[in-house]
Amino acid sequence: MWKLARFAATSLARSRRFSTAIPGPCMVHKRGADILHDPWFNKDTGFPLTERDRLGLRGLLPPRVISFEHQYERFMNSYRSLEKNTRGQSDKFVSLAKWRILNRLHDRNETLYYRVLIDNIKEFAPIIYTPTVGLVCQNYSGLYRRPRGMYFSAKDKGEMMSMIYNWPANQVDMIVLTDGSRILGLGDLGVQGIGIPIGKLDMYVAAAGMNPQRILPVMLDVGTNNQKLLEDPLYLGVRQPRLEGEEYLAVVDEFMEAVHARWPKAIVQFEDFQMKWAFETLYRYRRKFCMFNDDIQGTAGVALAGLLGTVRAQGRPLSDFVNQKIVVVGAGSAGLGVLKMAVQAVSRMSGCSETAAKSQFYLIDKNGLVTTERSNLDPAAVPFAKHQSDLEGLAEGASIIEVVKKIKPHVLVGLSGVGGIFNEEVLKAMRESVSTKPAIFAMSNPTMNAECTATDAFNHAGENIVFASGSPFENVNLGDGKFGHVNQANNMYLFPGIGLGTLLSGARLITDGMLQEAAECLASYMTEEDIHKGILYPSIDCIRNVTAEVGAAVLRAAVVEGLAEGHGDVGSKELAHMSKEDTVGYVRENMWFPEYSPLVHEK
Ligand SMILES: NC(=O)C1=CN([C@@H]2O[C@H](COP(=O)(O)OP(=O)(O)OC[C@H]3O[C@@H](n4cnc5c(N)ncnc54)[C@H](O)[C@@H]3O)[C@@H](O)[C@H]2O)C=CC1
Numbered sequence: 001m002w003k004l005a006r007f008a009a010t011s012l013a014r015s016r017r018f019s020t021a022i023p024g025p026c027m028v029h030k031r032g033a034d035i036l037h038d039p040w041f042n043k044d045t046g047f048p049l050t051e052r053d054r055l056g057l058r059g060l061l062p063p064r065v066i067s068f069e070h071q072y073e074r075f076m077n078s079y080r081s082l083e084k085n086t087r088g089q090s091d092k093f094v095s096l097a098k099w100r101i102l103n104r105l106h107d108r109n110e111t112l113y114y115r116v117l118i119d120n121i122k123e124f125a126p127i128i129y130t131p132t133v134g135l136v137c138q139n140y141s142g143l144y145r146r147p148r149g150m151y152f153s154a155k156d157k158g159e160m161m162s163m164i165y166n167w168p169a170n171q172v173d174m175i176v177l178t179d180g181s182r183i184l185g186l187g188d189l190g191v192q193g194i195g196i197p198i199g200k201l202d203m204y205v206a207a208a209g210m211n212p213q214r215i216l217p218v219m220l221d222v223g224t225n226n227q228k229l230l231e232d233p234l235y236l237g238v239r240q241p242r243l244e245g246e247e248y249l250a251v252v253d254e255f256m257e258a259v260h261a262r263w264p265k266a267i268v269q270f271e272d273f274q275m276k277w278a279f280e281t282l283y284r285y286r287r288k289f290c291m292f293n294d295d296i297q298g299t300a301g302v303a304l305a306g307l308l309g310t311v312r313a314q315g316r317p318l319s320d321f322v323n324q325k326i327v328v329v330g331a332g333s334a335g336l337g338v339l340k341m342a343v344q345a346v347s348r349m350s351g352c353s354e355t356a357a358k359s360q361f362y363l364i365d366k367n368g369l370v371t372t373e374r375s376n377l378d379p380a381a382v383p384f385a386k387h388q389s390d391l392e393g394l395a396e397g398a399s400i401i402e403v404v405k406k407i408k409p410h411v412l413v414g415l416s417g418v419g420g421i422f423n424e425e426v427l428k429a430m431r432e433s434v435s436t437k438p439a440i441f442a443m444s445n446p447t448m449n450a451e452c453t454a455t456d457a458f459n460h461a462g463e464n465i466v467f468a469s470g471s472p473f474e475n476v477n478l479g480d481g482k483f484g485h486v487n488q489a490n491n492m493y494l495f496p497g498i499g500l501g502t503l504l505s506g507a508r509l510i511t512d513g514m515l516q517e518a519a520e521c522l523a524s525y526m527t528e529e530d531i532h533k534g535i536l537y538p539s540i541d542c543i544r545n546v547t548a549e550v551g552a553a554v555l556r557a558a559v560v561e562g563l564a565e566g567h568g569d570v571g572s573k574e575l576a577h578m579s580k581e582d583t584v585g586y587v588r589e590n591m592w593f594p595e596y597s598p599l600v601h602e603k
């Protein structure tokens, strides 16, 4: 039993694995074959004989009872065989094959699925999340076998308040919602974008211990402007151009009202909306509903933590952040979210106005350097447009290479969705950076949309850089036993903690203060020793620890702001009396962990 031997040697979280303590019972309203077909309750061959008797399962399964450990081992063996058997095939083929085997388990037995996911998160995150989830969304209509989550379409207007009651769970804590209009850097994928809420919620279960029976992926199918999909006979979405203007907002409004009528405290994460609707919906709902936009706000916090880490990596005090020159390429929801939060941080640190704090930042979009000279500038980008007096000889629309050569920035951030735009020339120009340790953040997803690869960054910009990408790359072998460390600057380090901390606080809104505490918590997570090695973010292996800390920071911020109403049996007063350590412990204790609970039938 290699697996049991390995378990014994691993860390604290793993000591819970396959413990002999019997978990509390779980009520089930079904019997017989209905249970076997419900992945929330199904244990496959793992049903003990007494339970088979109690639940009318006797004879519906092969007679031998297989333990959870053994089921786990069987799955991992199949997975390893698949890896062996697909060797030599294209990356796309292998990635989809891996996604399929995991997806089949997800559809069959969620307890086992989440256990293998949690235990092997570093290996499986790139499959259920970026980059493979992008490929899955591109091919979703063809890959589709079973529904997951809910679909509200343009054709459901007026029906949503009743439709929401079709969802079988009595309680929903966390919803991830998309309209499929900007899926990663892949553009408008229409209804096929549902893969993103599913992948994000898988991360909620794995990283935050959200109970999978209380999560809900949602697709708002308001049409698509992707002509190829509209013409695809397999396409599963509504075949019409996207709704616009008031018609569009009416659908989102109706959905939000319906959700909060049934589950007043459900948290809604808006994900991968095209920029105009990302900002519009955030401003429209953030003071009314418990919601946030992950691309604007989650990404901002993760990037800010990385930018602050970069200052430490240079051996400079954090206060030096106010002097860092930062070029952001991409003026969309992510790029503008990052700029807003970074400017606020500079303003706080230096005591200067936000207007003054902007002087060190440069914003570039598809038309080049963004300045006040630009006509038809998106209103959300206006605050970050450079004034004539600050241009340092650069012209409106200056290219990335012109800006990098002139400004010699400390940090170059990519949130453009355009693969390879940090080309050899741009990366070589970063060698002239005023920083002793220039940083390159190629944050666009999935991998093929990253602004540069890790290898190109270290080869062209130099070995002393700090590098981060949105999707994972291998560390880069620099020869002589040296490696260039690759950080994954992805909002997955924050959104699980934002969701869990908010849930446990019982807050009905998610404020800037709560998000700021989340970012600062992540920024202070790494030790000086790690930071000096260019390690800005923790390994995804310890994502539950990160989430416990971030969640506690969010919860405490809600308490300070007087928003924490409490959750379950723990009221606002008890939350307020918890120390920082107690809060982290409280968050950790509330993380769901997959193990088979005795099922009790209730009519
Ligand atoms: N690592 C992470 O955690 C996150 C990464 N992202 C990634 O960021 C990318 C952008 O996302 P959004 O801001 O929501 O998209 P968006 O579509 O709102 O914005 C894209 C921006 O890039 C600019 N752009 C396009 N071509 C360009 C070029 N050749 N040169 C310079 N700028 C160019 C556009 O003008 C626009 O301002 C996506 O690939 C997404 O996957 C987004 C959120 C989180």
Ligand SMILES: CC(=O)C(=O)O
Residues within 6 Å of the ligand: 130, 183, 184, 185, 272, 294, 295, 444, 445, 470, 490, 491, 492
């Ligand atoms: C990571 C993420 O949210 C994105 O690429 O859109």
Ligand SMILES: [Mg+2]
Residues within 6 Å of the ligand: 184, 271, 272, 294, 295
């Ligand atoms: Mg996103």
